[in-house]
Amino acid sequence: xxxxxxxxxxxxxxxxxxxxxxxxxxxxxxxxxxxxxxxxxxxxxxxxxxxxxxxxxxxxxxxxxxxxxxxxxxxxxxxxxxxxxxxxxxxxxxxxxxxxxxxxxxxxxxxxxxxxxxxxxxxxxxxxxxxxxxxxxxxxxxxxxxxxxxxxxxxxxxxxxxxxxxxxxxxxxxxxxxxxxxxxxxxxxxxxxxxxxxxxxxxxxxxxxxxxxxxxxxxxxxxxxxxxxxxxxxxxxxxxxxxxxxxxxxxxxxxxxx
Amino acid sequence: xxxxxxxxxxxxxxxxxxxxxxxxxxxxxxxxxxxxxxxxxxxxxxxxxxxxxxxxxxxxxxxxxxxxxxxxxxxxxxxxxxxxxxxxxxxxxxxxxxxxxxxxxxxxxxxxxxxxxxxxxxxxxxxxxxxxxxxxxxxxxxxxxxxxxxxxxxxxxxxxxxxxxxxxxxxxxxxxxxxxxxxxxxxxxxxxxxxxxxxxxxxxxxxxxxxxxxxxxxxxxxxxxxxxxxxxxxxxxxxxxxxxxxxxxxxxxxxxxxxxxxxxxxxxxxxxxxxxxxxxxxxxxxxxxxxxxxxxxxxxxxxxxxxxxxxxxxxxxxxxxxxxxxxxxxxxxxxxx
Numbered sequence: 001x002x003x004x005x006x007x008x009x010x011x012x013x014x015x016x017x018x019x020x021x022x023x024x025x026x027x028x029x030x031x032x033x034x035x036x037x038x039x040x041x042x043x044x045x046x047x048x049x050x051x052x053x054x055x056x057x058x059x060x061x062x063x064x065x066x067x068x069x070x071x072x073x074x075x076x077x078x079x080x081x082x083x084x085x086x087x088x089x090x091x092x093x094x095x096x097x098x099x100x101x102x103x104x105x106x107x108x109x110x111x112x113x114x115x116x117x118x119x120x121x122x123x124x125x126x127x128x129x130x131x132x133x134x135x136x137x138x139x140x141x142x143x144x145x146x147x148x149x150x151x152x153x154x155x156x157x158x159x160x161x162x163x164x165x166x167x168x169x170x171x172x173x174x175x176x177x178x179x180x181x182x183x184x185x186x187x188x189x190x191x192x193x194x195x196x197x198x199x200x201x202x203x204x205x206x207x208x209x210x211x212x213x214x215x216x217x218x219x220x221x222x223x224x225x226x227x228x229x230x231x232x233x234x235x236x237x238x239x240x241x242x243x244x245x246x247x248x249x250x251x252x253x254x255x256x257x258x
Numbered sequence: 259x260x261x262x263x264x265x266x267x268x269x270x271x272x273x274x275x276x277x278x279x280x281x282x283x284x285x286x287x288x289x290x291x292x293x294x295x296x297x298x299x300x301x302x303x304x305x306x307x308x309x310x311x312x313x314x315x316x317x318x319x320x321x322x323x324x325x326x327x328x329x330x331x332x333x334x335x336x337x338x339x340x341x342x343x344x345x346x347x348x349x350x351x352x353x354x355x356x357x358x359x360x361x362x363x364x365x366x367x368x369x370x371x372x373x374x375x376x377x378x379x380x381x382x383x384x385x386x387x388x389x390x391x392x393x394x395x396x397x398x399x400x401x402x403x404x405x406x407x408x409x410x411x412x413x414x415x416x417x418x419x420x421x422x423x424x425x426x427x428x429x430x431x432x433x434x435x436x437x438x439x440x441x442x443x444x445x446x447x448x449x450x451x452x453x454x455x456x457x458x459x460x461x462x463x464x465x466x467x468x469x470x471x472x473x474x475x476x477x478x479x480x481x482x483x484x485x486x487x488x489x490x491x492x493x494x495x496x497x498x499x500x501x502x503x504x505x506x507x508x509x510x511x512x513x514x515x516x517x518x519x520x521x522x523x524x525x526x527x528x529x530x531x532x533x534x535x536x537x538x539x540x541x542x543x544x545x546x547x548x549x550x551x552x553x554x555x556x557x558x559x560x561x562x563x564x565x566x567x568x569x570x571x572x573x574x575x576x577x578x579x580x581x582x583x584x585x586x587x588x589x590x591x592x593x594x595x
């Protein structure tokens with residue numbers, strides 16, 4: 001009895017987790033002209049069409065740019081920040097931790113609106129710059145958190161040992177700390193990349209004429225054209241995310257860090 | 259002392275507002291093996307960290323080999339430290355761990371290779387070059403940490419609780435190893451320990467510390483046989499310590515006549531110094547346990563509980579029985595307060 005219940009719960013969970021994904025794959029593989037499930041016949045024409053839509057190509061490049069460089073920028077700030085929070089007793093470090101986590105907790109809509117109203121408009125940022133800063137800020141909490149947990153497991157006396165062997169503090173960091181938190185940094189990068197790439201609410205506020213991230217572009221596309229290419233594109237993006245996480249898991253046991 | 263190789267003078271060490279070591283003076287000769295001994299919080303580790311340069315003194319002076327290094331950064335002092343946790347670099351092989359410091363010195367590759375191999379050989383780790391620290395046993399990790407420090411040819415080698423993480427057999431092995439290394443290289447060694455038996459077995463001189471001050475300084479023989487204070491006596495295994503009042507021993511629970519005249523505030527006996535089976539006093543056996551070459555008793559006496567070790571030849575006195583005992587002058591140790 002309990003066994004049956006377990007299977008039912010497991011089945012339902014998987015259905016809700018994977019079901020939409022399967023629907024999207026097949027909805028995109030439709031031979032028909034409009035988005036529907038079950039699809040009207042099977043074909044790969046919509047998957048092919050995705051690559052011919054110019055706005056998708058542009059917004060994909062922008063999303064890629066934001067995901068890669070926004071995350072790199074977040075790591076550039078986040079790794080030293082995590083290091084300082086872990087190694088030194090700073091006044092108000094709890095407050096700093098809370099502030100750093102804020103972009104995760106505060107709803108994206110509010111972050112987007114706030115950034116738009118108080119940063120982008122008064123400072124006259126270009127759309128790309130605004131998006132870059134926003135994505136960096138959104139990814140920063142993940143960078144700090146994931147790198148922190150790596151640093152936490154790294155004993156401080158290892159750096160002292162390096163210093164006594166002749167390292168400067170900076171060399172101790174690059175030669176001993178960094179190689180040992182490499183996995184955490186990579187995990188933070190992947191998590192940040194995926195977070196940034198899939199970001200909607202903040203990007204929604206900050207996107208401008210002709211400059212959109214891919215998810216926003218897909219929204220806009222759907223408002224005008226209700227064909228299965230959006231489903232096809234969604235499926236492709238989901239596969240891309242899966243491939244990245246899968247590769248990361250195989251390479252360095254990604255799930256240990258998240 | 260003019261021949262001091264390491265000289266700490268008026269050294270005050272603090273963490274923020276907390277003074278861990280007030281005003282310490284200590285001279286160490288070249289090639290000496292010194293133990294900083296004491297319970298946790300006595301300032302022994304703090305003192306070691308100050309010698310290494312990991313802690314800047316609040317005041318005072320550290321001179322090593324004729325050079326004032328008080329303000330010299332840790333990475334330029336030429337001092338080795340074997341950490342209690344070994345602090346090996348987990349991402350590097352055994353070879354690269356040992357070569358780490360040599361590479362920073364930018365020595366030619368040939369020299370790095372030769373020195374590293376010699377270093378690994380010295381500690382019996384030849385053939386383990388490619389292993390990562392995690393693939394080595396605890397004892398091997400420690401010897402790797404030792405080799406990593408030794409190849410740098412440090413002026414002073416510091417060791418933090420070098421034997422505490424090892425089991426009994428390895429401990430003996432490592433002790434012999436450390437003595438051999440010290441003899442072969444002639445390096446001045448300072449090690450920190452809370453275990454008096456380690457200090458007694460290994461050190462040329464022992465610095466017994468309490469509350470950041472030197473309680474007593476001497477050779478193992480001196481400290482073992484002639485502790486000067488109650489604290490030192492307690493640390494050296496004089497477990498029966500009483501106050502003296504004229505011709506009487508006094509404790510919180512009662513008094514006992516002393517069979518001789520003692521002109522000191524406190525007096526102490528080791529368990530082995532208490533005579534069991536004969537003597538003017540009597541006590542009830544509370545506990546008795548077999549310890550191989552002797553038997554350990556706990557006696558209930560007017561002074562409270564007394565620990566007494568009896569030779570194995572004396573027939574066992576069962577718990578609950580009353581036995582006579584003596585606190586002879588010959589095995590007593592007069593103490594300052």
